[in-house]
Amino acid sequence: MKKYRSRSLIALSTSALALPGIALSDSPPVETTLAYKFSNYKEDDLSRSEAPFSDLERYDIDVHQFQLLSPVGRNMALQVYASHETLTGASPWFTSSDTNGNPIVSLSGASGISDKRSELSVGGRYYMQNGTIGANVGYSEEDDYKATYFGIDGVRNFNNDMTTVTIGFSFSSDDIFPTDALLFNRVISKDKRSASLAFSVSQVINQISTIQSTVSITELTGFLSDPYKLRDSRPENKTQVAWATSYRRFFDSANAALHINYRLYHDDFGIDSQTLEFAWHQNLNSSWQLVPSVRYYSQSAADFFINIDDFLNPLTNFQSSDYRLSAFGAFSGGLSVIQDFGEWSANFTAERYVSDEKYSTYAVAQPSTALTRYFRISLGIEFAF
Amino acid sequence: MHKLHLFVFFLISVCMLSACTQVRSWERGYLAKKEMAWDPDSLEGALNDHIFFSKEASSGGNSTAGGGCGCN
Numbered sequence: 001m002k003k004y005r006s007r008s009l010i011a012l013s014t015s016a017l018a019l020p021g022i023a024l025s026d027s028p029p030v031e032t033t034l035a036y037k038f039s040n041y042k043e044d045d046l047s048r049s050e051a052p053f054s055d056l057e058r059y060d061i062d063v064h065q066f067q068l069l070s071p072v073g074r075n076m077a078l079q080v081y082a083s084h085e086t087l088t089g090a091s092p093w094f095t096s097s098d099t100n101g102n103p104i105v106s107l108s109g110a111s112g113i114s115d116k117r118s119e120l121s122v123g124g125r126y127y128m129q130n131g132t133i134g135a136n137v138g139y140s141e142e143d144d145y146k147a148t149y150f151g152i153d154g155v156r157n158f159n160n161d162m163t164t165v166t167i168g169f170s171f172s173s174d175d176i177f178p179t180d181a182l183l184f185n186r187v188i189s190k191d192k193r194s195a196s197l198a199f200s201v202s203q204v205i206n207q208i209s210t211i212q213s214t215v216s217i218t219e220l221t222g223f224l225s226d227p228y229k230l231r232d233s234r235p236e237n238k239t240q241v242a243w244a245t246s247y248r249r250f251f252d253s254a255n256a257a258l259h260i261n262y263r264l265y266h267d268d269f270g271i272d273s274q275t276l277e278f279a280w281h282q283n284l285n286s287s288w289q290l291v292p293s294v295r296y297y298s299q300s301a302a303d304f305f306i307n308i309d310d311f312l313n314p315l316t317n318f319q320s321s322d323y324r325l326s327a328f329g330a331f332s333g334g335l336s337v338i339q340d341f342g343e344w345s346a347n348f349t350a351e352r353y354v355s356d357e358k359y360s361t362y363a364v365a366q367p368s369t370a371l372t373r374y375f376r377i378s379l380g381i382e383f384a385f
Numbered sequence: 386m387h388k389l390h391l392f393v394f395f396l397i398s399v400c401m402l403s404a405c406t407q408v409r410s411w412e413r414g415y416l417a418k419k420e421m422a423w424d425p426d427s428l429e430g431a432l433n434d435h436i437f438f439s440k441e442a443s444s445g446g447n448s449t450a451g452g453g454c455g456c457n
Contacts (some may be wrong), residue, residue: 006409035427035428037428037429037432039432041436065428065430065431065432067427067428081431114443133453134427160407160408160409161410162408196445197438198445202423204408204413204416206406206408207412207413207414207415207416208415208416210416210421212423214446214447215446216445216446216447217445217457218444218445240443240444240445242443242444242445242446244445244446244447246423248421248422248423250415250416250418250420250421257418257419257420257421263443263446265443265444265445265446267442267443269442269444271443273441273442273443275443281420281425283420289420297437297441297443298444299441299442302442324440324441324442325442330440330441336426336429347429350430353436353440355440372440374436374440376436378429378432379429380426380429
């Protein structure tokens with residue numbers, strides 16, 4: 001019985017925590033903040049035409065996130081992040097073709113799959129006159145996967161604090177030990193390493209707008225295949241390069257802030273992508289805020305993606321039918337409602353995500369089955385004291 | 386096409402930077418608002434980052450990669 005890694009939602013890895021001071025703030029927090037958020041993530045079932053011979057139900061995940069941010073002395077801050085996730089459902093196991101030659105997918109048996117994941121990360125930041133330095137360490141554990149990681153970064157302000165330069169490095173050592181390995185002839189134990197370097201420049205444009213541009217390079221080595229797929233063989237090295245620019249502008253007349261994010265991405269699996277996001281943070285009065293947001297994403301296919309598994313292809317040849325390596329596009333939209341009670345605040349978010357090969361701006365040589373559609377709701381509270 | 390995208394992206398970035406004006410610390414009231422932060426809700430941002438990381442092939446661009454997930 002496959003127990004594939006929930007990695008779906010999973011982890012709330014540490015991306016956001018690795019560089020907690022990357023925003024405008026360069027002074028230590030003056031109060032302690034506790035935050036909790038519960039989220040439910042539910043993928044749409046597959047149709048019977050997509051998966052004629054298997055269960056149709058996909059991932060359903062509950063996520064609990066906790067965060068503590070507290071001043072320590074006059075020049076330091078402590079940040080603790082924890083998450084716990086529970087998952088049920090199934091993911092694609094292998095692909096084949098129907099009588100017309102169209103790809104169909106078989107999911108792992110949904111009835112018996114459940115999993116949990118827990119993560120803890122602790123970080124600190126030291127504030128100086130013209131910048132900060134920060135570090136964090138973390139650990140996550142699942143039934144078949146463990147990760148240990150750390151990150152360090154430095155932030156320096158220039159040009160009368162108009163310009164901020166940030167450089168950060170992180171490293172993760174991961175161990176993979178699939179469940180039911182002997183029964184399904186999976187690998188017994190493998191490891192993976194990833195090292196990432198990010199360089200960011202933030203610039204205040206005027207009293208109401210600011211911009212940030214970040215380049216990150218990530219090198220992954222080790223076992224990068226999916227051990228739970230029937231036929232999946234990928235290179236053991238991957239280099240990822242991403243260049244993202246974010247823009248923020250406040251509109252005084254509307255009492256609202258506009259967020260625009262754009263990212264270009266390339267890796268040596270052969271995948272290129274573009275991501276464009278808009279969010280409008282509308283203050284309704286002193287305590288209510290509405291945040292509608294939209295996102296568009298499009299990627300090309302990996303060089304070795306195939307939409308119908310070829311079991312005659314030697315294992316030495318790279319091949320994967322993972323839908324995440326196919327060419328597709330995705331639209332998502334969400335709405336958040338935030339209420340500020342003073343020391344307390346509460347927020348609710350609903351989000352819908354739909355992906356389809358028809359939405360891709362890149363050529364689609366082999367359309368994939370099992371592209372994801374999901375609905376997500378979150379409810380969070382925050383207390384500052 | 387990819388190079389064209391890069392060029393347009395770079396051009397827009399440079400044009401926006403060229404319009405910068407000196408903003409003193411006491412003139413940053415709007416910039417200091419929470420809704421103007423790069424990531425106003427870090428839990429929401431972390432959750433979204435991870436969902437997209439799990440369901441799409443791309444990641445990075447916001448910070449270093451961190452760790453903790455083998456889903457992709």
